Amino acid sequence: MNGMDAYIEYAISALLVIGGLFGLVGSFGLLKLRDTMQRLHAPTKATTVGVGSALIASMAYFMLIEGKTSWHELLITLFLFLTAPITANFIAKAHMHLAIREEDMPATGVGTDWATYDPEMEVVDPALLEPVQRN
Amino acid sequence: MILDYALTFAFLCFGFGLAMNVYRVFRAPGVPDRILALDTMVVNVIALIVLYGIKTKSGINFEAALLFAMTGFVSTVAYCKFILRGDIIE
Numbered sequence: 346m347n348g349m350d351a352y353i354e355y356a357i358s359a360l361l362v363i364g365g366l367f368g369l370v371g372s373f374g375l376l377k378l379r380d381t382m383q384r385l386h387a388p389t390k391a392t393t394v395g396v397g398s399a400l401i402a403s404m405a406y407f408m409l410i411e412g413k414t415s416w417h418e419l420l421i422t423l424f425l426f427l428t429a430p431i432t433a434n435f436i437a438k439a440h441m442h443l444a445i446r447e448e449d450m451p452a453t454g455v456g457t458d459w460a461t462y463d464p465e466m467e468v469v470d471p472a473l474l475e476p477v478q479r480n
Numbered sequence: 481m482i483l484d485y486a487l488t489f490a491f492l493c494f495g496f497g498l499a500m501n502v503y504r505v506f507r508a509p510g511v512p513d514r515i516l517a518l519d520t521m522v523v524n525v526i527a528l529i530v531l532y533g534i535k536t537k538s539g540i541n542f543e544a545a546l547l548f549a550m551t552g553f554v555s556t557v558a559y560c561k562f563i564l565r566g567d568i569i570e
Contacts, residue, residue, distance in 0.1 A: 358485070358486035362489055366493060368494045371520065372500040372520060381510060415539050418542065428553040436519070438560065
């Protein structure tokens with residue numbers, strides 16, 4: 346059992362080191378990369394993997410060494426994985442509207458223009474504004 | 481034993497990452513970069529809270545980490561929405 350504990354400890358340590366390295370690389374990419382769109386790539390992927398690895402390490406530590414089962418980490422992981430793409434999409438949209446003109450965008454290739462530059466896309470459908478018939 | 485070293489290493493990594501993000505918040509070519517740096521700061525702080533939970537062997541900190549994740553997401557989206565539309569709730 347003692348040897349098994351040592352292996353568990355090695356595995357958790359490896360997860361912690363991997364998570365730390367990914368977090369460091371993600372934050373370093375924020376400084377190093379040249380373009381805002383490239384800088385968007387670094388933290389949204391690498392830091393999520395880094396935090397996910399640290400959370401798995403924490404879950405394994407409490408479950409296998411302390412003997413307490415906890416599901417909080419899984420909740421945090423799920424929440425981060427759900428919200429990271431939404432955040433990245435919003436930041437990319439803000440960057441496009443602030444720094445890139447519509448003429449400079451590459452063609453979409455599907456026959457219609459970029460939806461985020463289309464003024465009609467922001468308008469609420471008039472059918473939704475009409476009062477609901479109640480009987 | 482090795483776990484303590486790995487924990488210290490992870491603390492140092494995320495701490496250095498946090499320092500780089502602070503630099504990027506103050507020195508950035510545009511506003512989206514600052515928002516991105518703030519968002520990355522939230523993620524790094526969540527990692528630090530989780531590591532602190534391992535270090536102190538207590539599960540109390542995870543609610544704080546979860547709340548941090550939620551408020552971080554909402555604040556980032558609100559900031560981007562403000563830049564895009566000039567208003568948060570229309």
